[in-house]
Amino acid sequence: MPDDDLKERIRAAVDIVTVIGERIPLKKAGRNFVARCPFHQEKTPSFNVNPERQIYHCFGCGAGGDVFSFLMEHDKVSFPEALRTLAAKAGIALPDRQSARARTNEQARDIYYRANALAREYFIAALNDPARGEAARRYLERRGLTKETIATFGLGFAPDAWDGFMAYARPKGLSYEVLANAGLLVQNEQGRFYDRFRGRVMFPVVNDSGRTVAFGARTLDPAGEPKYLNSSESPVYQKGRILYGLYHARDAIRQENSVLIVEGYMDVLQLMQAGVRNVVATCGTALTREHGAILRRYADRIILLFDGDEAGIRAALRAGDVLLEAGIEGHVALLPGGEDPDTLVAAEGPEALRSIAERGMPYLQFRWETLARQNNLATISGRNRAISDMLDVIARVDDEMLRGMMASQVAQWGVTDETLVQRAIARRRRQTARREQEAAPPQKRWAQPHREKQLVAWMMDRPGVCQQVAEMGVERFSDPLLQEIATSLIRLKDLGELPSAAALLDENREDSRWAGAVAELAQMHCDEREIGRAVTQLVASLQLPYLKRQIDTLRARLRVEKGIRETIEITTEIQRLGREMEILNDLLHSGEN
Known part of the structure; x- marks a missing residue:
């Protein structure tokens, strides 16, 4: 396992927003970034990336962690593979050693x-x-x-x-x-x-x-x-994350800042052979959001180069909708009727194909013009059908700015009021969110008493709070996972290390539930001005039910105890615990005044 200094160097050298943003579309929301979670199905974004703490957390499914955790979960790689990927991105050389x-x-x-x-x-x-x-x-x-x-x-x-x-x-x-x-x-x-x-x-x-x-x-x-x-x-x-030809095409894609997506293996080979090298295809599957995110790392311009027949147009619409949902407005370039990429290149040369690709139409415009051919826009009903179809797709776009610009464009094409278009999109998004909430099975989330979570959250980066919890005893927490996290934080403090979220994540890389819990705790709000009194009161509030359980246990023993000496000892202990409870109650009530 790499040493802690090396992990910290790599963690500090890469930005979690950049790494995650290369894989899924992120949107700025205050000090953080949000997106639809890549780890469960949802339409309303609940995936949160915190650039200050360099962690992510999904409030829908509970997934969370740091930049290493994200790569392991999203790219389906081991920790050493994630470490190598991020080290290469940061330009940090790794020592040639591996753990068993x-x-x-x-x-x-x-x-x-x-x-x-x-x-x-x-x-x-x-x-x-x-x-x-x-x-x-x-x-x-x-x-x-x-x-x-x-x-x-x-x-x-x-x-x-x-x-x-x-x-x-x-x-x-x-x-x-x-x-x-x-x-x-x-x-x-x-x-x-x-x-x-x-x-x-x-x-x-x-x-x-x-x-x-x-x-x-x-x-x-x-x-x-x-x-x-x-x-x-x-x-x-995983076929939804690999594109045929990308390994050979990526240098050309970067150089030209554009990529052509074609329909099959043979199209890729024939175009590359002809000198058109910025070309890829999916591997016998539909284009996915992940494909779009991968290509966006290499180029700004993504062009769907499909046959000009009805099947090609339908394929372009399906692929274009997927890119749009990922926050990418691609372009569509259709080949002349009856032509395949290889026949066109053979007859007219690679420059003819490049010319067609360069004249590719922005996808939103392509979609509108396709609907215009299918509906009579001279009639109110035809125009309404076309607008409604466009809004169904735009409503699935998470990027608010992009969604707003597209709504404005559709209102202009449809000769209608932009405010009405915006309202219709908002209504669709609310309806979709409500349907998904009703249909979705309950997520297996980590939901424990808020005050216990709050206290463990305050232990992070604060050795003094760790000491208070150590004196209280971690057995006061009712949740086993919170007990484990608190124990780890206390151990880090005792070793003279900072009891941080990053250190916790390093302790248990293979447990996604641990990573999600740590990420959730790390994002809980903390007012430093109130933390001293608040921690004392939280400790007291956790002590009270623990002491009450002890008293109840002793009283149960007292009911069956026959010996005088043992009866006196139990009674004395009950009285002592009762006095402790009175002190703690006074402490809690004084904090409320």
Whole structure:
């Protein structure tokens, strides 16, 4: 495990608002930032990022922590991986050492990387086999891919056999269960394993480190279904967070400050081969908000480059709505009728495609013009339908400023009063929030007595309060989690360290409930002018029920006790505890005056 000084250097060098803002859209709200929580479904933002304390907390589901916690939860990585990511971002070199636990976590993921690397090796060998790979090579040649492109992107071929890859993998030391979890094998109802990919051209999908995590597979059978088959999700592959081609395209995307999103693997390869390198595609899934957030790290301009037919327009509308919800107004560029990216580039050259992309229409305008073709805007009912459709989408945008500007634009296009448009959007947002609140299952939140939480919150960064709680005894807290947190804060104080939220988070990195509780406590309001008296009264208020329980226990013993000596001892102890309660009650009542 890295030493505390190194963790603090990294924590101090990166801004949690910047890191989280690269992954989800944040909106300034007073001194903090808010967003819709990425860890549970919601429409009304309850996710709060505190730049002063460098922590986040969701008031809806209770998730919380620091910048390390966020990366671990959002990016699904281990603490060492989060540490390396943030160290690289901060330009801080890490020492070459790992704990046994960190090595174990990495080895658990590494086995899936090994499985996919082995499959890639097998598929490439099959493609290059003179006999087995002939049909696949002919297909790739017909599609115009060069040997260099095929080699650069690691294209391969899965022979049409039920156990071809299984036989290849059997002596390599990887179990069938691991290969199935990696999405390379399938297990039937009888428990038998077989190859997932058969008779298909293989497109390796790599992560941002260039490691193979999944495959897309195109059938060679004209009647084969499905046409494309994709890897299932695995411990190293979440399809909603990976874009095909991004590893090879990211430098060009940064350089041009724009990215083209196309519809498939082959479009990416053909455009890159033609010199249009700022291009990506999703991996057989719909575009997600996470995809949009990833691309926004690299470029300001995101262009949806789809076919100009009805299917392409519908796809552009779906993708554009998702980007809009993420606070991103993309652009839409439609190819001329009957043209694919490769045919257009082959006929007119890459500059023709770049020209179409540059003339791409802002998505909001594209959406309005599409609705204008579907509705007669010369009629009140047609214009009302178009406006209503636009407002349904705009109401899902969290960024208030962006939402307001879009509402103003729609009011202008629809020739209607902007105030009415704003009211209609606000009404939609209220209705959506109410429906979600009614339909949502109760969140498993950490809800304990407020005064107990307040006292533990005041222990953070305050050794004096920690000492008062230590003298009181942590057993006075009714919640076991609060007892654990208070005990850790007291231990930090006794070690001469600052009992801070950051130190608490470092103590228990793998427990998301611990991180959420610490983040919630760290954000509780504290008036330093009143804290001295308030802490004393809180301690007293927690002592009283504890003393009462002790007295009740002693009285129960007294009812069954027969010995005179024991009776006197119990009675004396009850009287002593009673006097303590009187003193504490006087203290509490004096604070109310």
